[in-house]
Amino acid sequence: MLQWLLEPLSFEFMRNAMMVGILSGILCPVVGSYLLVQRMALLGDVMAHSVLPGLAIAFFLKINILIGAFVSGVISALLIAWIRSQTRVKVDAAMALIFSSFFALGVLLITLLRNKLELDGFLFGDILGVSQADVLRTGGITLLVLALVRLFYQELFFYTFDRLGAQAMGLPINAIYVGLMSGVTLTIIASMQTIGVVLVVALLVGPATTAYLLVKELHQMMAVGALLGTIASIMGMYTSYYLNVPSGPCIVLISFAFFMLAVLFSPSQGLLTAKTRSPKPTS
Amino acid sequence: MLLVQCLTVNYRNVSALRDISFKLRAGALVGLIGPNGAGKSTLIKALLGLIPAQSGRVLYGDRPLIQQRRQVAYVPQRSQIDWDYPTTVWNVVMLARSRHHGWGRSPSRQSVQIVGDALGRVGMLDLKDRPIGALSGGQQQRVFLARAIAQEADLLLLDEPLAAVDKKTEALVFQIYDELKAEGKTMLISCHEWGGILNHYDELLLLNQQLIAQGAPQEIMTPENIQLAYGLLPHQKHFHDSVEPLFFC
Ligand SMILES: Nc1ncnc2c1ncn2[C@@H]1O[C@H](COP(=O)(O)OP(=O)(O)OP(=O)(O)O)[C@@H](O)[C@H]1O
Ligand SMILES: [Mg+2]
Numbered sequence: 148m149l150q151w152l153l154e155p156l157s158f159e160f161m162r163n164a165m166m167v168g169i170l171s172g173i174l175c176p177v178v179g180s181y182l183l184v185q186r187m188a189l190l191g192d193v194m195a196h197s198v199l200p201g202l203a204i205a206f207f208l209k210i211n212i213l214i215g216a217f218v219s220g221v222i223s224a225l226l227i228a229w230i231r232s233q234t235r236v237k238v239d240a241a242m243a244l245i246f247s248s249f250f251a252l253g254v255l256l257i258t259l260l261r262n263k264l265e266l267d268g269f270l271f272g273d274i275l276g277v278s279q280a281d282v283l284r285t286g287g288i289t290l291l292v293l294a295l296v297r298l299f300y301q302e303l304f305f306y307t308f309d310r311l312g313a314q315a316m317g318l319p320i321n322a323i324y325v326g327l328m329s330g331v332t333l334t335i336i337a338s339m340q341t342i343g344v345v346l347v348v349a350l351l352v353g354p355a356t357t358a359y360l361l362v363k364e365l366h367q368m369m370a371v372g373a374l375l376g377t378i379a380s381i382m383g384m385y386t387s388y389y390l391n392v393p394s395g396p397c398i399v400l401i402s403f404a405f406f407m408l409a410v411l412f413s414p415s416q417g418l419l420t421a422k423t424r425s426p427k428p429t430s
Numbered sequence: 431m432l433l434v435q436c437l438t439v440n441y442r443n444v445s446a447l448r449d450i451s452f453k454l455r456a457g458a459l460v461g462l463i464g465p466n467g468a469g470k471s472t473l474i475k476a477l478l479g480l481i482p483a484q485s486g487r488v489l490y491g492d493r494p495l496i497q498q499r500r501q502v503a504y505v506p507q508r509s510q511i512d513w514d515y516p517t518t519v520w521n522v523v524m525l526a527r528s529r530h531h532g533w534g535r536s537p538s539r540q541s542v543q544i545v546g547d548a549l550g551r552v553g554m555l556d557l558k559d560r561p562i563g564a565l566s567g568g569q570q571q572r573v574f575l576a577r578a579i580a581q582e583a584d585l586l587l588l589d590e591p592l593a594a595v596d597k598k599t600e601a602l603v604f605q606i607y608d609e610l611k612a613e614g615k616t617m618l619i620s621c622h623e624w625g626g627i628l629n630h631y632d633e634l635l636l637l638n639q640q641l642i643a644q645g646a647p648q649e650i651m652t653p654e655n656i657q658l659a660y661g662l663l664p665h666q667k668h669f670h671d672s673v674e675p676l677f678f679c
Contacts, residue, residue, distance in 0.1 A: 184515055235442070298534040305525050308515050311506055315478045316529060316581075317499035363561045365516050 155388045164274035164341055164394065165384050166282045170289045171338035171350060172380035172398075176358065176372030177296055178334045179351030180365060181327060185307045188356075189239070190224070192348035193246040194328065195335045197223030199253025199344065202269065207260040213284065213336055220332030221325070223249050228324060272343035272395035274387060281340055288337040292330050296369075303327065304365060341380070342395040350376055353402035360409040360416050375405050431456050432477075432495070432585065432616060436679035437486030439469070439476045446472045448640050449679040450486070454618060454633075456584075459611050461631035461647075462620040465660050468638045470620035471507055474587045477618075478504055485679075490585060500529060503578035507589040508570060513563045519573050520558040523549055526580035541580075548580040551606060567594030575603065579610070586610065586617045593621075604630050624656060 155161040182191050198216035205215020223245050230241040257266055268276055296303065305313040306323045314320045331351075338347045358371035383398030390397075411419045432454040439447040447469045454460055462470050475481045477488050479496040488495045495502065503526070526548075527541040537545075549555040552572040562570065571591050578586050592600055607617060607630070619631075628634060634650040636642040638659045643650050 184512075186512070300534070301525075301528055302533070304517070304521070305528055308517065308522070309506060309511060309525070311475065311480050311510065312504060312525070313528075314480055315499060315502065315504035318528070359516060363516055364518060364521070368516050 152385075155385065159279075160275055160277060161384070161388060163277040163279060163282050165381065167277050167285045167337075168274075168341045168380035168384050168394070168398070169377050170282075170285045171334070171341060172354075172376035172378070173373040174289045174292060174334050175338055175347070175350040176354040176376040177369045178292065178330050180355040180358075180369045180372060181303055181307055182331065183352060183355050183359065183368075184365065187238075188348070188352045189242055190227070191331060191335070191351040193227070193242045193249075194220045194223060194331050195344040195347045196246050196253070197249035198332065198335060198339070199269070200249055200256055203253055203256035203260060207256075216336050216339075217329070217332050219249065220335065221328055224328035224331075225325070268343070269339055270343050270345045271393045272339070272341045272346070274341055274384065274394045277340050285337040285340075288333045292333055295326070295330065299323075299326070300366070341384075342398055343393075346395045346399045349399035349402060350379070353399070353406055354379060357402070357406045357409045360406075360413045375402065379405060431491065432618075433487075433489040434477065435487045435489075437473070437476060437488065438484045438679075439472055439481060440484050441472075441481075445639065447476065450637075450641050451679065452635060452641060452644055454616055456616050457611060457614050458616055459607055459630070459632045460616075460618050461628055461634045462618055462637060463624065463628065463634055463650075463659070464622065464637035464642075466622055468622075468659070470622070470637060471589050473637065474504070474589050474618070474620060477587060478502060495585075501583050502585045502587060503581040503583035505574045505578050505586075505588040505591055508567065508574075508593060510589075511570075511574075513565075513570065515562065517562060518558065519549070519554060519560050519562060519565070520545065522562060522573055523558075523576045523580050526577045544582065545576075545580050548576040551579060551609075552576045553602060568596055568599045571595055572599065572603075575606065579606070584615055586615055586619075588617065588619045590620050590622065592623075592627075600627070624651070624660065 156165065179191060182188050198220045201215035201217070201219025202212050205212040227238070227241045227245050230236055231238050265273065267273070302318055302323060305318060306320060310320060334351070335344065335347050338350060342350055354375035355368055355372035357375055358368045362368055362371055379398050379402040382401045383394055386392070386397040386401070387394035409417070411417055413420065415421060435451050437447060437450040450473065462473065464470055472481065476483045477495060478499070490498055490501065523545045524537060524541070527537055527545065530541055531538055546555065549558055552575050554569065554572050554576060557565070557569065562573065565573065571594065575591055578588065592603060595603065610617060628651060629647045631647055633645065634647050635644050636650055636655055636659050642658050643655055
């Protein structure tokens with residue numbers, strides 16, 4: 148058993164991938180919690196797909212692909228906010244439109260610019276390619292974003308709970324929105340290599356949703372979510388190694404399994420365990 | 431003193447408020463009444479600059495109100511809040527203190543004291559660790575009233591704080607209003623019911639897209655006014671005699 152656990156770690160690429168997996172397992176649920184409580188889970192998906200054109204352009208111009216991805220992710224968030232505020236179009240339609248258009252643009256650019264960019268790796272995650280530098284980059288992003296969440300926890304809580312109330316009290320809500328979206332984009336960039344942009348939303352949303360069923364406060368949701376995300380990442384890595392399948396889908400399905408377990412067995416809200424089942428309110 | 435001059439608000443092409451002008455004296459308890467869709471919530475939001483106004487000015491003292499947001503406590507209409515949000519009564523009231531300590535700092539001892547007191551005043555201290563989703567409608571309203579109290583603002587703008595509230599809580603809430611008034615706070619409180627309860631206010635603003643009347647409850651609650659605000663469309667009658675024009679817009 149021990150041998151089974153240790154063997155993959157004798158490869159440097161697996162050690163790197165494991166580190167990146169753990170870091171994004173912690174980071175994604177923390178940032179994802181803020182999306183969930185605003186009922187904006189899908190925004191994570193939109194942002195993830197929207198980094199692609201930036202990646203392609205940055206790769207072509209030989210600038211840091213991190214910068215390209217960041218800029219294009221944040222632009223997509225601003226576009227959605229702009230469409231929402233300037234037109235009658237509802238947010239789900241705006242998201243669907245931006246998401247598919249940015250993704251399409253990304254795929255076109257990668258083809259047109261004849262990038263040697265490995266599209267598949269970005270889409271679904273490729274642990275073989277995780278280098279020491281990637282570990283450092285992901286570590287840096289994780290530290291930065293977690294520090295900012297710690298620093299602005301109260302402001303972000305206020306903004307996501309009662310945006311108008313926050314604005315009425317004079318909090319800079321536009322800056323908070325841009326800051327939050329920057330955090331989401333950085334998180335996606337950090338997780339791109341192990342889970343891929345197509346599936347990263349699962350790690351943003353899955354463990355935090357599971358935690359939502361287990362605890363009653365936002366910060367607990369983040370903590371429990373981070374724990375579940377880490378476990379899912381580690382288990383996903385091993386599965387990927389031994390079954391020789393992409394790591395992204397493994398992580399996603401394991402985190403979904405956790406969710407189903409919580410739905411059935413959550414002490415307070417589980418379908419099979421809650422003592423008194425209160426009917427779901429229909430508001 | 432709150433001074434509103436010629437405030438006009440449109441939602442895209444729909445006119446919501448037209449040329450609203452009024453004055454509230456400091457320390458007054460003022461009811462903002464009008465039927466559903468009259469623009470009560472819109473007026474409160476426009477005062478705070480939460481939605482853009484096409485024209486008009488809102489002065490508090492001698493400066494624009496939006497430059498003095500720390501002096502204003504706002505309680506949103508209950509339907510505007512997501513009650514499934516994973517948080518507790520205590521945390522919601524603590525939001526009132528957001529601007530009183532630096533980023534990333536935990537609340538000062540003073541803030542903890544103030545939040546505790548505010549919850550005590552509305553009779554919710556026992557429930558401070560409850561998730562907000564597990565409260566009754568009246569309890570939810572009291573949590574937000576506590577948040578407004580804990581902000582220690584001079585001007586309180588409350589949007590339908592008495593919706594979904596029973597008689598006992600209603601009496602408690604009016605008692606709290608009187609205490610706040612004694613502390614010199616100015617309060618503008620919207621409500622859409624018409625009845626004896628309105629006699630609790632010092633003054634009423636009767637609104638239906640335009641300001642139909644302002645005055646003491648006995649002056650306002652006339653059959654003609656109820657017709658104007660709740661029955662007929664306001665522009666079918668001339669009602670200038672009931673509002674002294676403060677400004678010509
Ligand atoms: N976001 C919005 N976009 C477009 N129209 C709006 C918006 N919000 C309100 N309105 C319209 O403005 C008018 C005033 O609405 P408002 O919510 O201010 O009324 P209210 O007096 O608060 O009503 P209620 O008693 O139902 O709370 C209504 O006709 C409403 O349809
Ligand atoms: Mg309203």
